[in-house]
Amino acid sequence: MRYGVSIFGLIAVSALVLSTLFPADTKQDRLARHINLGKAFYENPATPQEAVEEFRQALALNPGSAREHLNYGLALLRAGMTKEGVAQLEKARSIDATIPHPYFNLGVVFKKEGDFARATKEFQQMAKLVPDEPITHYNLGTLYKLEGQIEKALAEFETAARLDPSLAAPHFQLFNTYRVGKRTADAQRELAIFQEIKKQQTASGTSEDMDWSYYAEILETIAPPPAETGAAAEVVFQDQRLGTVRGSGAGIILLDVNNDGRVDALAWSSERAVYFRNTVKGFLPAPIENALGPLSAGDFNNDGFPDLCAGARLILNQKGRFTTQEKPLHAGEFRHCIWVDYDHDYDLDLLLLGDGQVLLRNNGDGSWTDVSSNFPFVAGKPSGAVVLELREDNGFDLVIAYQDRTAVVYRDRKMGRYEASPLPFALSGSLEAGDFNQDGFLDLAAINSNNITFVQNHRGSLRAASESPLTIGSPMVVFADFQNRGRTDFVAGADLLLHRGGFRYQAGKLRGAPEFRAAVAAELTGDGLIDIVGLRPTAPCICSEM
Numbered sequence: 001m002r003y004g005v006s007i008f009g010l011i012a013v014s015a016l017v018l019s020t021l022f023p024a025d026t027k028q029d030r031l032a033r034h035i036n037l038g039k040a041f042y043e044n045p046a047t048p049q050e051a052v053e054e055f056r057q058a059l060a061l062n063p064g065s066a067r068e069h070l071n072y073g074l075a076l077l078r079a080g081m082t083k084e085g086v087a088q089l090e091k092a093r094s095i096d097a098t099i100p101h102p103y104f105n106l107g108v109v110f111k112k113e114g115d116f117a118r119a120t121k122e123f124q125q126m127a128k129l130v131p132d133e134p135i136t137h138y139n140l141g142t143l144y145k146l147e148g149q150i151e152k153a154l155a156e157f158e159t160a161a162r163l164d165p166s167l168a169a170p171h172f173q174l175f176n177t178y179r180v181g182k183r184t185a186d187a188q189r190e191l192a193i194f195q196e197i198k199k200q201q202t203a204s205g206t207s208e209d210m211d212w213s214y215y216a217e218i219l220e221t222i223a224p225p226p227a228e229t230g231a232a233a234e235v236v237f238q239d240q241r242l243g244t245v246r247g248s249g250a251g252i253i254l255l256d257v258n259n260d261g262r263v264d265a266l267a268w269s270s271e272r273a274v275y276f277r278n279t280v281k282g283f284l285p286a287p288i289e290n291a292l293g294p295l296s297a298g299d300f301n302n303d304g305f306p307d308l309c310a311g312a313r314l315i316l317n318q319k320g321r322f323t324t325q326e327k328p329l330h331a332g333e334f335r336h337c338i339w340v341d342y343d344h345d346y347d348l349d350l351l352l353l354g355d356g357q358v359l360l361r362n363n364g365d366g367s368w369t370d371v372s373s374n375f376p377f378v379a380g381k382p383s384g385a386v387v388l389e390l391r392e393d394n395g396f397d398l399v400i401a402y403q404d405r406t407a408v409v410y411r412d413r414k415m416g417r418y419e420a421s422p423l424p425f426a427l428s429g430s431l432e433a434g435d436f437n438q439d440g441f442l443d444l445a446a447i448n449s450n451n452i453t454f455v456q457n458h459r460g461s462l463r464a465a466s467e468s469p470l471t472i473g474s475p476m477v478v479f480a481d482f483q484n485r486g487r488t489d490f491v492a493g494a495d496l497l498l499h500r501g502g503f504r505y506q507a508g509k510l511r512g513a514p515e516f517r518a519a520v521a522a523e524l525t526g527d528g529l530i531d532i533v534g535l536r537p538t539a540p541c542i543c544s545e546m
Helices: 015-021 027-042 048-061 066-078 082-095 101-112 116-129 134-146 150-163 169-180 184-204
Strands: 002-013 234-246 251-255 264-268 273-279 282-288 295-298 307-310 313-318 321-324 334-340 349-354 357-362 368-370 382-388 397-402 408-412 418-422 430-434 443-448 451-458 461-464 477-480 489-492 495-501 504-507 509-511 518-522 531-536
Touching: 027 048, 027 066, 048 066, 066 082, 066 101, 082 101, 101 116, 101 134, 116 134, 134 150, 134 169, 150 169, 169 184, 234 264, 234 273, 234 282, 234 531, 251 295, 251 518, 251 531, 264 282, 264 295, 295 334, 307 334, 334 382, 349 382, 382 430, 382 443, 430 477, 443 477, 477 518, 477 531, 495 509
Parallel strands: 234 509
Antiparallel strands: 002 234, 002 531, 251 264, 264 273, 273 282, 295 307, 307 313, 313 321, 334 349, 349 357, 357 368, 382 397, 397 408, 408 418, 430 443, 443 451, 451 461, 477 489, 489 495, 495 504, 518 531
C-alpha cells in the first residue's frame, strides 16, 4: 500500500458565517474580558481590589448567574471583605446548590472565625458533592477533632491521606491522634511517612496549603455555550504534497523533532517511518532507520528533544537524529505506548498496552523498572488509552478502554498511587480527550469502526453523554477548532462535522480535502488557521498552495 502524505491548509471560511459568529463587542465578549481580567488580578497577590472591580462589572452584566456571584464573592474574600464575600457565596449557592465552590470556601471562612458547627456543615455538604477532594476531608477531620469526635476525625484524616498521599498534614494529624490514643506503632509509622513527605517537599521547594483546593479558584464557566443554529459553514483546504509512506498500518503524529519551534510531522507504516521537517522552505522528508509504527512521542530524558516509543522499543532523539535501541524495554507484543509521569518525579514513565499491561518507571539514568505489580491493573484486553486531568488537581489520570470488559478510570492519587474505578459502560477503539461540550472539563470520545461515543466529564465524574453514539462515514477522525470560534469540530474521512452545542454536531461543507486514512491537525503555517496533515491510500498529487 502506498500512502500519500499531504498537508491541507485551512484557507477560508464563509464571510457571512464569520460576521454571524463574531459580532462586534457583544455582551458575551465584555463578560469574557471581565472574567479573564478578574482571574488574572485574583491570581496576583498585589491586585485584589482590581479583581473585585472586574468581577463586580461581570456580575452587573450577568446578575442572575451563580458563577458571577461566586467569583465576586471569592474576590471580596481575598480583598479582606469577608462579610460581603460570604453574602455573595451564599447567593451563588441559592441560585445553584450543585456548585461545590461556595461550600468549600464558606467552610474555610467559618473555620477561621471559630464557628466550627457552621464550618462542619459546609464541609459535610462539600464532601457529598465532591467525595474525592482530600482537603475537604482533612478539614472535616480537624473540625471533628476539635469537637472531640476522635473516631470520626481519624476516618477523615485516613481518607485525606489515601486520596492524596503527597500531603504531609493528614499524616501529622494521624501521628498526633494515634500518639494521644497510645497507639504507639501506628503513631511512629505516620511520623515516618510525614517526615519523608516533608523531606521531598523541601527538596522540590513545594509547600501545601490546607485551606486551598481547586474549588478556591475562580470558576470560569458552568454551563456550556448555547446551541448554534443557522446554515453550516464551508471550510476550504488547499492540498500540498509532502511525500509517501509505503506499507500497511499507517499512522501519523505531530511533534517538534529538532526543537526549533516549528511543528514537524512523523508518519509510519509496517515498512518504514519518515518524519517531515518543517522548514521555512517547506517540509523535507527524513527516513528513520529501523523504526516501525505505531509511534508515540515523549521526552523521557528531559533534553528538550522528543523521543519515540514503538511497541516496547525506544527510539532516542539526539538533536533531531533518531537512533533505535536494539533491546526492547520489556518482552511481549505491545500496540500502545502511553507516556505519563505517573509518580510526579518530573520525568516521563511508560505504560505499555497489548497482550499485557506493563508500567515502566523511568529511573532518570536511562534505565527502567517494571512497577506493574504496584499498579491496580484490572484484567482485560486493552483497545485504547488516554491520559487526562479529570479535575484541576495536577493529576495524571488514565482511562483505558478494553475489548472484553467495561472501561476503567485509573485515578491519580499522587506519589505513584492509583485507584481503579470501573465505568458502568463499555468503551472500545481509540480514545481522544477534549472539551467537547465547552464546559471547562476534558471529556472523552471513543472512536470504534464508524461510531463515536462521547463521554461527559461532569466535574471529575465520567458519564455517558446522552447524544452519543454518533454514526460517521469513516473510522478516521481528527478533532480541531476548524472555524476558530472556540468549539471542537471534527473531520471524519471526507466529512466535516461542526460543533453546535453540547455533544451535538451538524454536517458542514468540506472542500479541497480528500478522504484520509489517518490525520492530525494543528496550526502549521503561521496564519492562525488550523491545518491538517493526512495520509491517503492513493498516490500523492502535487498541488500548489494558495
